[in-house]
Amino acid sequence: MKAERRADLLATLAQRRRALAKGWYKFSRNPLSVLGLVVLTIVVLAAILAPFITPYPEHARPYTNFKAASLPPSAAHFFGTDRIGRDIFSRVIFGYRFSLMIGAVVLGLSVPLGVVLGLIAGYRNGSLIEVVIMRITDIFLAVPPLVLALAITAMLTPNLTNQMMAIAMVFWPWYTRLVFAVASSLRNEFFVRDAELTGASRAHILFREILPNCFAPIMTKMTLDMGIVILLGASLSFIGLGVQPPKPGLGTMVAEGAKRLPGEWWSTIFPALAIVIVILAFNLVGDGIRDVFAVEEV
Amino acid sequence: MTPLTDSTLLSIDDLHVGFRVFEGFLDVLNGVSLELGEGERVGLVGETGCGKTTTVKSILRVLPTPPARITGGRILYRGKDILRLSRRAMRHLRRVELTAIFQDPLTSLNPVFTIGTQLRDVVRDSLAGSGTKLTHREVEARCVKALAETGMADPERIMGSYPIQLSGGMRQRVCIAEALSTTAQLLLADEPTTNLDVTIQDQILRKLDELVDEKNVTVLIITHSLGVVMDLTQRLYIMYAGTMVEEGKTQEVFAKPLHPYSQGLMQSVPRLTGEGVSEGIPGRIPNYLDPPSGCRFHPRCEHAMPVCEEHKPPMLEAGIDRRVACFLYGGE
């Protein structure tokens, strides 16, 4: 008996390893996706190690040094300094921390919520609970995400936490819709009916039968959405409703620096480029992930 | 092998085509040769997966060339190697000389336009290719006539319909009408009735037979169904796993199949005379990633000899207008 189970386990592991290897092969076909992954890794590592690798980590905290204010890019300050003397390069790296954190928290909250609601609604398609869930989803999706997130943040005190809450509130409906489409179409498939007949619990059906089928689109969407969430966060910060100064949010820095154009272009251009780079990296990786899950025809 | 008529229209000479995939290289077509004479009706028979459609697509040069690669051979149309033609010349060739019917009539018609729109454009443009200009009325008349010729009851209504509104049989008739209303000399019919209801297949085939006769078009019918070739073709090629294994006059091949695979095929057809259903040929079609060496059929062949594993059997003469690729008939 035990030997059998071990053999089973080994077989599954081997299968998974093979699937991973094949996945990597597909992913690596596209050099851009690999580039995106490399850039992303660099960004993530930089953000994690920020206090250790930036030349002036203290500039991310409240700091002023008017003697070094408004300096153009140089060897001492790669991205120059802003008008109160803070090193922009260090602040940008710390800014990545905010961006990544926003992405992780927002998705970490909204994806599970959205997926669960979508599964329930899809599985109980036609019932009252489906109608309620989907109508609420419709309501949230009736307005562009930025506008709704803005409106919500505006009502609350603008800060990082509220910004994340607001974006999360705006994001879950997309996943509900996505999962609902898959779940409701699978609802009547044989494997679901079989599971019902053999008395599987509702949770089992939802999570072990239906959910794996949604895995591919959810993964792809999540990666691309990281970029979108970061974009939303930067936009909110730019308007002034996100990360508040003196914290080094990337959008906040762009807004502060924009007033200094064209003279001190570095205080806005570098944070702006930093935003583009991280979003681009997520998009490229997301494309790669989509390729991994794409069904190929011969 | 000399075709039954004087001039060779199409000649495929030792064609090798493969596909590059994750697992490696699929070596599909392994030296395919065939010849079509003008006015002939030739069949190409083989199981699903033996490379028939790849052959057709190679002739039309519509294989997607990233995964697919033509690694050798020539395809001569009226003596010119079309694999070497420029894209523009190939486009012209397709327009004027070649025509095709594919397996799935639904995907063969553009879903967002009416049948009439598509048919009118086909008539107008293909005739313009050979210099004829027609008025609207003439074009319309021809379209209606083409549809009527395929046996459709209400051609005007069909002209105004969308593909999605028609049944499979009707769609295939439309495809046939389109194919035959061009100036083409060569028709490649890839599984023309496979996707249709059994009850309709026969009708459509008969119609096709009639029309091809009338218009004197050379036809290459690709199918896995022996019944189809029996009725429609004069000559027959049998294909297995990317190689030609036998060719000859249809009736002769049916009467006396020479290659072990052909023999197996003929036996697999259920007979109405009640001898029971045979077991089919044991084994499976080979994996193109690692095809059998020598003769690709040898693992399944009950007459296999040591030489079959080592060398690929060439096409050997086995009578008048008859050839077999099998060492049983000589050639060592």
Next chain:
Amino acid sequence: MLKYIGLRLAQSIFVLFGLSILIFFIARVMPGDPARQALGLLATQEQVERVREQMHLNDPFPVQYYYWLRSLLHGDLGISSYTHRAVTTDLAQYIPATLELILFATLISLIVGQVTGVLAGYFRNSWFDGASRLVSYLGIATPSFVVAILLLFIFSQLLKMAPGVGRIPIMMQPPPVRTGFMTIDGLLAGRPDVTLTALKHLILPAISLAVIHIAQEGRITRTSIVENMQKDYITVHQVHGIKTRRLVFKYLLKPSIIPTVTVMGLDFSFLMSNAFLVEIVYMWPGFSRYAVTAMLNKDLNAIVAVVLVIGLTFALVNLLVDIVITFLDPATRIRRKGG
């Protein structure tokens, strides 16, 4: 078909109702005193209390909603606590500016985006395809405020090729407002110089808005074209002799733009929200800037009105897009006719 439209309209109204409840709820439940906000710090507590009564702020939530809804149905959206005017007046003033901008941006994105997409798809893997793919990756990854700032920086400030912020130069006398569209009003008032200047001022912000759409929709068109080029019916058409030009511009194009048009509806919402950012950068006196100001100042009536206007516009645009698709795609048309 009419039944379908009717159904969709009913759905939209229902959704808008729900939206109004949602946003109203958020507005009223959140911290901050709207009455105090409206009157300012110098008002006395009594004055504030009186205004609170007037605004029904002490009543239970459903009652507040009822009063608000009633006014809405009479065309009254309340008074803005920031501009101290009727919100409807504010909207009437600012919406046309944004509309003009959005229409211009849509025009640019359609022309540039679709043409590039078709060419890139048709000449797949050519240098043009590669280049446009690169550009579209960048376009999708760049937030519109970054694009706006970059364009302003490069073309207006560095190269001095384009004018700076605003709809028309500060010194210029604006024409009388008829449509609210600077370009049209200029012509109507017999002042083509205004129209010309207005157009020049429109270019940079419109491009800023259009970039992400050019990138996204162009790519979808390109993918669509590439996919459809491999479809059997294209091969069949080729083999049956249809001329290449007709093949591309008719038989390839029509099925390929269907996915793009589908996406355009959704993208329009992004267009509207990106207008928020672009208008800030270009100091465009439009609806979106008004909205942002309202939000920054907790101007509740304005915020609610803004959200509803956007929701309504989005719903209408979606409906429009759906109708267009019904015309383009026979499968959808037949399904909707019920036939």
